[in-house]
Amino acid sequence: METLEHIAFDRRLDVLDMVYRARTGHIGGSMSCMDILCALYYRVMDTEKIKRGEADRDRFLLSKGHCAEALYAVLADRGFFPRERLLSYARFDTALAEHPTRKIPGVEAATGALGHGLSLAVGMAAAARRDGSPAHIYVLMGDGEQDEGSVWEAAMAAGKYGLENLTAIVDRNRLQISGNTEQVMPLSPLAARYRDFGWEAVECSGHNSEELVRALRLRSPQKPVAVIANTVKGYGSELMENKAEWHHLVPDEEQYACIRAQLEQRRGAVSRG
Amino acid sequence: MAKVSCRKAFSSELLAQARQNPQIWAMATDSRGSVTIGDFFKELPNQSLELGIAEQNAVAVAAGAALMGKNVFVAGPSCFLTARAYEQIKVDVAYNHTNVKIVGVSAGVSYGPLGCTHTSLHDIAGMRALPGLSVFVPADAVQTRFLTRWLTGYEGPAFLRMGRGDVESVYGEEETFQVGRAKLARQGSDVTLAACGECVWQALQAAELLAQRGVSARVLDFFSIKPFDEEAVIRAAEETGAILTVEEHSVCGGLGEQVARTVVENRPVPVKILGFPDSECRVGASADLFRAYGLTGEAIADQALRLLGKGR
Ligand SMILES: [Mg+2]
Numbered sequence: 001m002e003t004l005e006h007i008a009f010d011r012r013l014d015v016l017d018m019v020y021r022a023r024t025g026h027i028g029g030s031m032s033c034m035d036i037l038c039a040l041y042y043r044v045m046d047t048e049k050i051k052r053g054e055a056d057r058d059r060f061l062l063s064k065g066h067c068a069e070a071l072y073a074v075l076a077d078r079g080f081f082p083r084e085r086l087l088s089y090a091r092f093d094t095a096l097a098e099h100p101t102r103k104i105p106g107v108e109a110a111t112g113a114l115g116h117g118l119s120l121a122v123g124m125a126a127a128a129r130r131d132g133s134p135a136h137i138y139v140l141m142g143d144g145e146q147d148e149g150s151v152w153e154a155a156m157a158a159g160k161y162g163l164e165n166l167t168a169i170v171d172r173n174r175l176q177i178s179g180n181t182e183q184v185m186p187l188s189p190l191a192a193r194y195r196d197f198g199w200e201a202v203e204c205s206g207h208n209s210e211e212l213v214r215a216l217r218l219r220s221p222q223k224p225v226a227v228i229a230n231t232v233k234g235y236g237s238e239l240m241e242n243k244a245e246w247h248h249l250v251p252d253e254e255q256y257a258c259i260r261a262q263l264e265q266r267r268g269a270v271s272r273g
Numbered sequence: 274m275a276k277v278s279c280r281k282a283f284s285s286e287l288l289a290q291a292r293q294n295p296q297i298w299a300m301a302t303d304s305r306g307s308v309t310i311g312d313f314f315k316e317l318p319n320q321s322l323e324l325g326i327a328e329q330n331a332v333a334v335a336a337g338a339a340l341m342g343k344n345v346f347v348a349g350p351s352c353f354l355t356a357r358a359y360e361q362i363k364v365d366v367a368y369n370h371t372n373v374k375i376v377g378v379s380a381g382v383s384y385g386p387l388g389c390t391h392t393s394l395h396d397i398a399g400m401r402a403l404p405g406l407s408v409f410v411p412a413d414a415v416q417t418r419f420l421t422r423w424l425t426g427y428e429g430p431a432f433l434r435m436g437r438g439d440v441e442s443v444y445g446e447e448e449t450f451q452v453g454r455a456k457l458a459r460q461g462s463d464v465t466l467a468a469c470g471e472c473v474w475q476a477l478q479a480a481e482l483l484a485q486r487g488v489s490a491r492v493l494d495f496f497s498i499k500p501f502d503e504e505a506v507i508r509a510a511e512e513t514g515a516i517l518t519v520e521e522h523s524v525c526g527g528l529g530e531q532v533a534r535t536v537v538e539n540r541p542v543p544v545k546i547l548g549f550p551d552s553e554c555r556v557g558a559s560a561d562l563f564r565a566y567g568l569t570g571e572a573i574a575d576q577a578l579r580l581l582g583k584g585r
Binding site for chain 2: 055059101102108109110111113115116119120121122123124125126127128130131149150153154156157161
């Protein structure tokens with residue numbers, strides 16, 4: 001049987017095609033966060049309820065909005081809009097810009113100016129709780145994004161209000177555009193920092209679906225949950241893995257063929273469920 | 274009539290509306306005192322959220338709550354709210370078109386003695402430049418109550434800007450206003466004084482002085498900066514032939530430049546823009562600064578006479 005990890009490789013192939021065709025995008029971070037997105041959209045959240053726009057649906061915010069192509073690939077496959085629309089990614093006048101907007105079915109908020117998503121999620125979680133709604137709010141941030149002071153303003157507020165219906169995920173690929181996160185602006189120990197702000201915090205492999213699903217389902221009374229998902233930037237292709245320049249490089253024809261072959265090979269190596 | 278501050282008019286009206294409508298929320302940035310919104314927080318704790326001295330977070334939290342169906346008024350000193358949280362207002366409020374009202378109090382030179390860390394002479398320019406965000410600058414307590422009430426029924430992003438101190442009453446309790454339309458505060462035919470905020474009262478004083486010199490001055494109150502009443506400007510240009518603008522704001526990007534653009538593009542007539550110059554603001558109480566920068570009734574009247582070629 002196909003596992004979540006197979007599905008994630010299929011979506012990575014979608015991303016590769018989108019970026020290659022559009023000649024633009026953020027491929028490295030899209031590859032690193034794909035297992036997280038798949039865990040949320042294929043297991044943890046009720047996507048049919050989201051599609052129906054029910055008031056007490058779970059919410060997801062892609063705070064690292066530059067990886068929109070990863071989200072689009074997942075939303076299309078989950079039936080939020082036809083797959084053909086992926087062809088319009090980053091084209092003139094498209095709704096599928098390189099950062100998500102509310103014009104796209106399934107997108108709750110335009111994001112991508114870094115350091116906003118956690119605050120939006122705090123507002124959503126506070127409102128849901130006071131309304132007695134069962135909605136859970138998930139927000140995915142980059143690790144480089146943790147440099148933004150507003151992230152920590154939001155972390156303080158979430159701790160203060162004990163927002164147990166909020167889960168923040170950090171795509172901890174240890175790279176940002178200029179290089180290693182610990183050299184650009186040290187973040188470690190990231191989980192401990194969230195704990196200091198009144199959060200429950202767990203680390204897991206960001207490429208092991210079982211671990212991810214368990215972490216994403218973790219709830220802690222009166223505490224928001226931080227999931228530090230350890231990932232590899234450019235995951236799935238040795239050509240790109242752990243190379244900062246693949247933050248937003250666009251593959252040429254030869255690189256495209258190489259990345260495609262490597263993704264397919266790695267997909268084949270995933271054991272069946 | 275007793276003088277009342279716009280912020281007290283705002284907070285009491287918001288509380289009255291929120292009692293009837295649980296979707297109306299207030300958020301503060303350790304600004305409950307400066308906004309005079311403490312009663313709201315005490316009486317309606319489930320409709321209020323204190324976010325500490327963290328304007329960026331407060332504005333985006335407001336947007337998040339708005340995405341869940343709340344009509345959120347996030348209020349604090351305009352100098353911090355509109356500058357520190359500019360990107361959040363641009364993206365989370367304006368671009369996302371969320372139902373958030375940015376309420377900037379103690380704007381302009383309300384905090385004059387505190388120095389230029391606390392002046393807010395940039396905010397109309399900054400907020401005007403954001404697509405989708407409405408901008409309102411009330412002249413007195415009556416107009417503030419009207420706008421607050423109107424905003425509780427309006428679904429969309431807006432900026433409401435007001436000062437700190439008690440202000441003179443420009444309007445009677447029964448006065449009516451229309452959003453998007455300039456309020457004709459005084460009819461006149463020789464020159465138009467276009468003003469907003471606390472400068473409307475000063476413009477009315479000027480019009481009185483001008484009347485004594487045989488000059489009939491029209492006073493237009495542009496409390497609705499966006500949407501903006503271009504028609505009223507064009508009509509004023511056609512009917513009075515000269516326009517003087519007055520605002521407690523930098524001459525860069527405020528009401529004056531909006532009026533000037535409208536005039537130049539449609540019906541060129543002489544225009545003079547009064548406001549704070551593009552230089553570091555002097556230190557002092559609001560009234561002293563209005564005097565120092567020529568925003569009193571007398572100074573405005575003098576400038577109007579000069580504009581008409583009758584100056585001393
Ligand atoms: Mg990173």
